[in-house]
Amino acid sequence: MRAITKEDLLKRGQELPRLLLPLITEAEFAEVLGNTPYIQRIREEGLERGLEQGREEGREEGLVQGLHNAIELGLELKFGPTGLALLPEIKQITTVTSLKAIQQALKTALTLAEIRQCYRPQR
Numbered sequence: 001m002r003a004i005t006k007e008d009l010l011k012r013g014q015e016l017p018r019l020l021l022p023l024i025t026e027a028e029f030a031e032v033l034g035n036t037p038y039i040q041r042i043r044e045e046g047l048e049r050g051l052e053q054g055r056e057e058g059r060e061e062g063l064v065q066g067l068h069n070a071i072e073l074g075l076e077l078k079f080g081p082t083g084l085a086l087l088p089e090i091k092q093i094t095t096v097t098s099l100k101a102i103q104q105a106l107k108t109a110l111t112l113a114e115i116r117q118c119y120r121p122q123r
Contacts, residue, residue, distance in 0.1 A: 072090075
């Protein structure tokens with residue numbers, strides 16, 4: 001983990017009085033500020049939030065990939081190679097709700113046009 005620098009604090013609007021900054025070295029600044037319980041807690045909270053966000057994004061990406069795979073299989077089984085022609089369009093869709101709607105439509109759709117209506121409704 002990288003130490004917080006004077007520039008980091010200035011960028012975040014938590015600046016020390018500008019007159020004090022030239023009086024201490026970067027190492028002194030990091031030593032004093034980096035060892036405070038407040039900064040350590042903020043650092044840990046930021047790390048936890050970042051890790052949770054990364055996990056959530058990973059779950060979402062995994063779900064999207066799984067739905068793409070399921071739809072691909074459904075198109076192939078139900079419509080053969082012709083059904084796979086929709087795949088490039090469908091792979092552009094990354095919202096779970098839309099992909100689940102396509103997956104559900106595969107159960108009852110009799111034509112590819114019915115599948116297309118799930119993500120490209122007629123106007």
